[in-house]
Amino acid sequence: MKDYRTGNIRNIAVVGHGGEGKTTLVEALLYATGTIDRQGRVEDGSTTTDYDPEETRRGISISAAMAPLEYKDVKINLIDVPGYFDFAGEMMGPLTVAEGALITVGAVSGLNVGAEKAWAQCDKMGTARMIVINQMDRENANFEKALTTITDKYGTHIAPIEVPIVEKGQFVGVVCVLENKAYTGEGKTLKEVPIPDSVKDEVEHAREQIMEAAAGADDELMEKFFENMELSPEDTMKGLRKGILEGTVVPVVCCSSLTRVGLAKLLDNIIDLMPSPEGRTLVGVNPKTGDPVERVCAEDQPFSARVFKTLADPYVGRLSLIKVTSGVLTGDTALYNVNAEKAEKAGTIYIQRGKKQTTTQKVVAGDICALAKLQSVNTGHTLCDANNPVRFDEIVFPLPCISMAVYAKKAGDEDKVFSGLARLQEEDPTIRISKDADTTESILSGLGELHIEVVSKKLASKFGAECVLQDPKIPYRETIRKKIDVQGRHKKQTGGHGQFGDVWIEFRPNDDPSDPEFHFEDAVVGGVVPRNFIPAVEKGLLDNIKKGVLAGFPVVGMTAKLHDGSYHPVDSSEMAFKTAARIAFKKLVDASPVLLEPIYHVEVLVPDEYMGDIIGDMNKRRGRIMGMNQVDGQQQVVAEVPQAEMFKYATDLRSMTQARGSFTMRFERYEEVPASDAKKIIENAKRDEDEDE
Numbered sequence: 127m128k129d130y131r132t133g134n135i136r137n138i139a140v141v142g143h144g145g146e147g148k149t150t151l152v153e154a155l156l157y158a159t160g161t162i163d164r165q166g167r168v169e170d171g172s173t174t175t176d177y178d179p180e181e182t183r184r185g186i187s188i189s190a191a192m193a194p195l196e197y198k199d200v201k202i203n204l205i206d207v208p209g210y211f212d213f214a215g216e217m218m219g220p221l222t223v224a225e226g227a228l229i230t231v232g233a234v235s236g237l238n239v240g241a242e243k244a245w246a247q248c249d250k251m252g253t254a255r256m257i258v259i260n261q262m263d264r265e266n267a268n269f270e271k272a273l274t275t276i277t278d279k280y281g282t283h284i285a286p287i288e289v290p291i292v293e294k295g296q297f298v299g300v301v302c303v304l305e306n307k308a309y310t311g312e313g314k315t316l317k318e319v320p321i322p323d324s325v326k327d328e329v330e331h332a333r334e335q336i337m338e339a340a341a342g343a344d345d346e347l348m349e350k351f352f353e354n355m356e357l358s359p360e361d362t363m364k365g366l367r368k369g370i371l372e373g374t375v376v377p378v379v380c381c382s383s384l385t386r387v388g389l390a391k392l393l394d395n396i397i398d399l400m401p402s403p404e405g406r407t408l409v410g411v412n413p414k415t416g417d418p419v420e421r422v423c424a425e426d427q428p429f430s431a432r433v434f435k436t437l438a439d440p441y442v443g444r445l446s447l448i449k450v451t452s453g454v455l456t457g458d459t460a461l462y463n464v465n466a467e468k469a470e471k472a473g474t475i476y477i478q479r480g481k482k483q484t485t486t487q488k489v490v491a492g493d494i495c496a497l498a499k500l501q502s503v504n505t506g507h508t509l510c511d512a513n514n515p516v517r518f519d520e521i522v523f524p525l526p527c528i529s530m531a532v533y534a535k536k537a538g539d540e541d542k543v544f545s546g547l548a549r550l551q552e553e554d555p556t557i558r559i560s561k562d563a564d565t566t567e568s569i570l571s572g573l574g575e576l577h578i579e580v581v582s583k584k585l586a587s588k589f590g591a592e593c594v595l596q597d598p599k600i601p602y603r604e605t606i607r608k609k610i611d612v613q614g615r616h617k618k619q620t621g622g623h624g625q626f627g628d629v630w631i632e633f634r635p636n637d638d639p640s641d642p643e644f645h646f647e648d649a650v651v652g653g654v655v656p657r658n659f660i661p662a663v664e665k666g667l668l669d670n671i672k673k674g675v676l677a678g679f680p681v682v683g684m685t686a687k688l689h690d691g692s693y694h695p696v697d698s699s700e701m702a703f704k705t706a707a708r709i710a711f712k713k714l715v716d717a718s719p720v721l722l723e724p725i726y727h728v729e730v731l732v733p734d735e736y737m738g739d740i741i742g743d744m745n746k747r748r749g750r751i752m753g754m755n756q757v758d759g760q761q762q763v764v765a766e767v768p769q770a771e772m773f774k775y776a777t778d779l780r781s782m783t784q785a786r787g788s789f790t791m792r793f794e795r796y797e798e799v800p801a802s803d804a805k806k807i808i809e810n811a812k813r814d815e816d817e818d819e
Contacts (some may be wrong), residue, residue: 143235147260339374412516430516433448449529659698663703726769
């Protein structure tokens with residue numbers, strides 16, 4: 127691959143709903159430009175960007191993958207981004223470094239939620255976009271209908287710059303409205319033909335839409351348009367480019383990835399309309415002073431780069447995908463990782479295409495490459511010249527919303543499993559591995575059931591470590607509802623010194639119902655229990671509150687007052703008094719013990735039309751609706767729900783709202799479990815205890 131200047135580079139993320147042909151589109155563009163010799167198929171597992179064993183097995187994209195190509199002396203860095211919502215985190219890195227995005231929309235299905243989410247993310251990150259109505263070869267493909275679903279949602283933003291040519295039900299070419307020319311043929315093979323009479327009205331209507339969109343992007347052009355109700359081709363192109371850069375204009379094109387019709391004009395449009403990185407300014411901070419620092423994307427600037435993705439390879443090790451945001455990178459460039467405050471060496475520079483790597487000597491500002499074995503570097507980190515330090519914002523990834531307990535399948539494989547998971551977490555920042563202090567379980571969290579399942583399969587295929595996934599244990603608690611005064615007496619004579627300890631302890635709920643702690647009070651008078659044995663009584667109780675009398679869960683919210691007892695001058699010991707305390711503790715069965723469960727504060731964000739379903743579902747989950755608010759044009763439902771009812775909520779919410787809903791949750795407090803549910807929990811706990819024995 128030859129050297130390119132910054133102005134001849136285009137970084138384009140291919141985004142949209144799952145199953146709309148993004149991977150096939152990328153593959154077709156690689157084939158059409160002669161980058162690959164044969165066009166692979168998703169169904170055969172032979173595409174360039176779906177190379178992971180899990181991707182080929184499932185026939186879906188799981189990780190974002192690079193696919194650079196060359197066309198008309200321009201290097202286009204395509205990034206194939208997964209469309210399934212379980213892998214939404216894969217979109218964040220590419221949209222951080224790409225100046226443009228192709229949002230794919232099916233010619234049969236029209237606009238759907240995946241494309242809407244991609245649009246919203248582009249809006250948030252200031253990414254220019256172009257909509258590609260793909261799969262025009264399919265039966266029932268309808269460009270006008272698909273376009274209507276887009277314009278109904280986004281209105282005047284939309285500018286259809288192509289109109290399809292369909293003959294005898296077959297998609298054979300496109301009319302380029304900007305050129306007012308028609309083309310047929312596949313791939314790079316184009317043949318100019320007269321504009322068919324059947325589409326002349328559509329072309330004229332599209333031309334008017336484009337001029338209006340271009341005029342709306344610039345005040346000067348708007349005045350010209352109102353004067354003449356017309357814009358010159360040069361002014362139209364100027365307005366379009368400005369509108370696309372600012373996000374006020376989104377052009378729409380059409381193609382078929384399978385037959386490759388429309389791909390040449392798509393490539394032309396990427397080059398002509400999508401912005402290059404040249405001259406773009408990125409603002410960071412000086413890590414030493416905290417002052418703002420600007421980096422212009424140009425070769426004569428100090429070196430800086432952003433790490434937007436990490437690949438964990440069991441053989442090669444860590445591979446960091448970076449975008450050079452300013453300056454020039456060579457193998458001798460001294461790198462400084464601002465986030466970790468460590469120096470690194472660039473070494474060999476790779477150009478990544480799918481799983482294949484080719485070496486290169488130099489990468490200029492605006493281009494994307496890969497570096498191997500950077501020890502301190504993680505996704506989101508900034509690399510720079512140590513003498514001109516800058517730190518860019520880290521990438522914000524979606525938070526995990528579903529958790530499973532993870533165990534090694536084979537005893538002794540624990541280290542293998544958890545070191546493998548740590549490596550996968552480097553690759554995918556939306557994974558979380560944590561230890562639950564209450565249940566001692568290791569918890570694997572992710573964005574959906576499919577996400578967590580894929581992680582477990584990758585663990586086996588990449589690192590040879592098999593794991594078992596289960597619903598996490600719920601950290602129930604026990605407490606008491608009434609005061610009791612009980613005796614704990616331990617007496618044992620076995621010849622020689624015996625054992626004797628005798629205590630009277632008053633157990634009562636804490637005076638403050640919101641206080642979850644265990645309190646011990648020493649109210650002994652007259653030396654009935656010698657001072658040196660009182661700590662043993664407290665220790666005996668502390669040991670026993672870890673397993674309550676109902677179902678073996680920790681006891682909380684209770685005060686124990688030691689107020690009486692007796693001792694033997696020879697046979698009493700610390701062990702005897704600890705045992706006496708345990709005997710007293712067992713009598714908590716008479717203090718109206720109850721089971722407590724964790725209650726979570728849940729905030730659900732959904733479009734208005736799903737409100738009824740959400741509230742009905744919350745009621746089924748024993749949830750209490752605390753309020754409803756209007757947030758960013760959507761409805762926010764605030765509720766308190768038992769943790770036990772929330773394990774699969776991410777999946778259920780996605781199903782109820784066609785993936786348009788989102789939620790966050792945090793621990794709020796403990797509450798008493800309803801009697802009917804408590805009975806089942808206690809029975810299950812006792813059964814598990816019997817099985818363990």
